[in-house]
Structures are given as structure tokens and as C-alpha cells.
Amino acid sequence: VSTSMPEDVQMKIIQSLPGLENATVMRPAYAIEYDCINPTQLKLSLEIKGTEGLFFAGQINGSSGYEEAAAQGLIAGINAAMKLQNREPLILDRSQAYIGVLIDDLVTKGTNEPYRMMTSRAEYRLYLRQDNADLRLTPTGHEIGLVSSERYNRFVEKVKLIESEVQRLKSTIIPPSEIINNFLVSHGSTKIVSGIKLYELLKRPEIEYTFLNEIGQGANLSKEIIEQVSISIKYEGYLKRQMNQIDQFKRMEERRLPEDIDYTEIRGLSLEARQKLNSTKPHSLGQASRISGVSPADISVLLVYLESRKRKN
Numbered sequence: 307v308s309t310s311m312p313e314d315v316q317m318k319i320i321q322s323l324p325g326l327e328n329a330t331v332m333r334p335a336y337a338i339e340y341d342c343i344n345p346t347q348l349k350l351s352l353e354i355k356g357t358e359g360l361f362f363a364g365q366i367n368g369s370s371g372y373e374e375a376a377a378q379g380l381i382a383g384i385n386a387a388m389k390l391q392n393r394e395p396l397i398l399d400r401s402q403a404y405i406g407v408l409i410d411d412l413v414t415k416g417t418n419e420p421y422r423m424m425t426s427r428a429e430y431r432l433y434l435r436q437d438n439a440d441l442r443l444t445p446t447g448h449e450i451g452l453v454s455s456e457r458y459n460r461f462v463e464k465v466k467l468i469e470s471e472v473q474r475l476k477s478t479i480i481p482p483s484e485i486i487n488n489f490l491v492s493h494g495s496t497k498i499v500s501g502i503k504l505y506e507l508l509k510r511p512e513i514e515y516t517f518l519n520e521i522g523q524g525a526n527l528s529k530e531i532i533e534q535v536s537i538s539i540k541y542e543g544y545l546k547r548q549m550n551q552i553d554q555f556k557r558m559e560e561r562r563l564p565e566d567i568d569y570t571e572i573r574g575l576s577l578e579a580r581q582k583l584n585s586t587k588p589h590s591l592g593q594a595s596r597i598s599g600v601s602p603a604d605i606s607v608l609l610v611y612l613e614s615r616k617r618k619n
């Protein structure tokens with residue numbers, strides 16, 4: 307029985323079942339309870355609003371799980387160090403990392419039950435992949451001083467290799483021949499009647515990069531470079547669509563909302579939006595739009611407000 311009821315209640319439940327009147331229990335069920343703060347009191351940097359220099363991470367913020375705790379610990383630690391160095395906090399957004407989704411969800415929406423980082427919570431799952439974690443985050447790591455120059459240079463080399471290989475595949479055209487068509491048929495693909503770019507061949511689902519070696523068209527590259535080249539070509543259409551969505555998202559995230567705004571003074575905002583915005587103090591227009599109770603109409607009002615504030619300054 308899965309329950310967190312007291313032991314005597316568990317006994318009563320079990321013995322109330324017909325046939326189990328005399329049952330005994332070897333080990334009662336149990337559940338873990340723990341206290342947490344309201345994570346909407348935090349900034350996206352994981353510093354608590356109102357007490358400078360105090361950062362929170364882990365299940366005290368309403369999450370549950372090892373990775374959830376470690377991810378927040380990393381960001382809180384980085385930002386405590388950034389604060390001491392008078393540098394801007396590191397905020398990963400929802401399109402950069404699952405860490406961004408986790409922290410944004412907790413801080414913007416709060417949580418009524420232990421928050422677990424399920425992949426379904428992320429909008430940009432096609433981009434947030436394990437295989438491209440270094441492409442997404444190494445430049446940021448280097449910028450804040452956590453990725454050594456040696457590692458960064460290796461990363462830059464990797465990016466160059468990926469780009470130049472994609473370029474080579476785009477510019478290499480192979481003419482139709484018996485060898486090529488036999489090769490295609492042997493992999494369950496259709497023959498060609500005119501020249502075709504290697505890049506177009508790779509777009510065919512049945513043609514893997516490694517098959518190109520059979521026709522002397524592969525390059526001597528590591529497995530991870532080949533993986534990135536293949537993914538970027540085979541899923542190009544889907545990835546482009548996702549990157550467009552991310553661009554739109556970024557535009558809203560880049561519209562910063564200064565911390566000193568008093569939302570009660572902005573005419574046109576609903577009462578609920580004023581209260582929620584004042585207590586959350588969102589970092590950006592994007593974050594504001596994810597607060598429950600802040601409507602698209604409120605966001606339009608904020609846009610107008612930001613423009614007039616910019617003109618005044």
C-alpha cells in the first residue's frame with residue numbers, strides 16, 4: 307500500500323479489507339515530508355528578493371531530485387561568486403538549458419507539489435538535447451570563467467569541423483553511375499538519374515553518414531562530429547522552425563524590466579497583474595508573460611510603458 311498515513315491508520319485500512327481482518331504488517335509505508343520556501347520570492351539568479359547576497363538552491367526551493375538540486379546549486383554558487391565580483395548574474399533562459407526551464411518555472415510560477423524536471427515542461431525540446439549541450443553552453447561557461455581556454459579552443463575546433471563538413475557535403479555533387487546506384491539500392495534507397503549533392507543524399511532517412519565511406523565520400527571525422535553533422539542535415543527543417551520560435555522568445559526575454567518599476571503606478575494594468583508583477587518583479591517582458599494572471603493585454607500595456615520610459619530617459 308502506498309500511503310503516508312500514521313501506522314495505526316494503515317493497520318485499520320488493511321484490516322478493514324474483507325479477508326484481511328487478522329493481517330499483520332511487516333513494514334509500514336512511509337513518505338518524506340519537507341519544508342520549503344515559496345520560490346516566487348527568488349530572483350532568476352536564485353538570490354532571494356529583499357536580502358542581498360542570500361542564495362537558495364535545492365529542495366528548499368520546492369523541487370525534488372538529485373539533478374534538480376545539483377543544477378540549482380551550480381547556478382546559486384555561480385551567482386554568489388558573480389555577485390562578489392560585481393558581475394551580472396548568470397541566467398540561463400528556457401531556450402538554453404533545462405536548468406533555465408527549471409528555475410524559470412519555480413521562480414515565475416511557484417509550485418504546489420515537489421517540482422520534478424520533466425522534459426515535457428520544456429517548449430524547445432528539439433534544441434535542448436544532450437548531444438548539443440556543449441554547443442549550447444560552452445561559450446557561456448567560458449565567458450564566466452568556468453571553462454578553461456584549452457577546453458574552449460577544443461570546442462571552437464569542433465564547431466569549425468562541423469561547419470566545414472556540412473559545407474563540403476553541400477558543395478560536393480556526385481554524378482549518377484552504376485556504383486552509386488548499386489550503393490543506393492543496397493541501402494533501400496532510390497536510384498539517381500542526375501547529379502546529387504551529398505547533403506541531399508544524407509537527407510534521405512535510409513542513408514547514414516557512415517555509408518558514404520562505401521562510395522569513398524566520407525571524411526575521417528570523430529563520431530561526435532559525424533553525429534552533429536548528421537543531425538543538423540537530417541532534421542534541418544524542424545530545427546530551423548524551432549530556432550525561429552526561439553528567436554521570437556528571445557526578443558521578449560531581451561526586453562528587460564528594471565527592478566525599480568512600481569507596477570501599481572502603471573495605468574491600464576489589471577489589478578491582479580499589478581499585484582503579481584509587483585511581488586514577482588520579473589526580469590523581462592518574457593518572464594512577465596508567464597506569470598499567471600498577467601494577460602496579453604497587460605503585456606501590451608507594459609510594452610507601451612517601456613517605450614515611454616525609454617523616451618523619457
Ligand SMILES: Cc1cc2nc3c(=O)[nH]c(=O)nc-3n(C[C@H](O)[C@H](O)[C@H](O)COP(=O)(O)OP(=O)(O)OC[C@H]3O[C@@H](n4cnc5c(N)ncnc54)[C@H](O)[C@@H]3O)c2cc1C
Nearest residue numbers: 337338363364365366367369370371372373374375376379
Ligand atoms: C528516501 C528518498 C529517496 C529519494 N530518491 C531519489 C531518487 O531516486 N532520485 C532523485 O533524483 N531524488 C531522490 N530523492 C530526492 C533527493 O534526494 C532530494 O530531493 C535531494 O537530495 C535534495 O538535495 P538538497 O541538496 O536540496 O537537500 P539535502 O540533500 O536534504 O541537503 C540539505 C543539507 O542541509 C543540511 N542542513 C539542514 N539544516 C542545516 C542547518 N541548520 N545547518 C547546516 N546544515 C543543515 C542537511 O543535513 C543536509 O545535508 C529521494 C529522497 C528520499 C528522502
